[in-house]
Amino acid sequence: MEKRYEGKAKILYATDDPDVLLTVFKDDATAFNAQKRGQIQGKGEINCTITAALFAWLGSLGIPTHYLDQPAPTQLRVKSVQIIPLEVVVRNIAAGSLCKQTGLAEGTVLPFPLVEFYLKDDALGDPLLTPDRLRLLNLATPSQVEELRRLALRINEHLSAFFQRCEITLVDFKLEFGLDSHQQILLADEISPDTCRLWDQQQSDPQARVLDKDRFRKDLGQVESAYQTVQQRILAQLGPAYT
Incomplete structure (x- = not known):
């Protein structure tokens, strides 16, 4: 298959269908803008299944x-989209x-979900963008930026309640979005312990509760x-319809 793109955690290949x-x-793992590198055994399959x-x-x-389907444990078939070069972070x-x-202070509950936009550019360190910088760079139209914000908040509402049940x-x-051939904005990339910060409510210790890539970033072991725990709870909560 023709390789279209290889990133830090995934490879994209063309298929017989151009769309x-x-x-x-x-299984590759990176942190601090790829300054720290390693492997997390089984991460690819876990993140693929969770996503x-x-x-x-x-x-x-x-x-x-x-998303279309999962033909193999580490593979997803997805609609081809033009990725909007913005990382949308909800806190x-x-x-x-x-x-x-x-x-x-870490652990401070925010009075409202904070939506932030970062430039998707490793060479520049993925900087935080102000509203005026968003306008200056013209990476998305004002209406698209508003749609990204709206979708991010809707996803946060659904995911927060879902993870609470877990x-x-x-x-x-962090979320990424792309435009399909009809210029519709679609959620793209992945949602996994690589892209979420997740704390185990069954643990009170600040280190033991970490169920995400911070365990790799901070050498917590x-x-x-931790990734397996997240997968097990998600699949148990969703049931056989989504597994």
């Missing part, structure tokens, strides 16, 4: 996505860079088991 791509998830289940579930709730609780940049707190997460 369909094959996404292959890798397939959550995208199918969100699609049933009216969220438009590029419910202060953690990570928000604490470093604002002085908020006894997991959705602290924050037991990364594989």
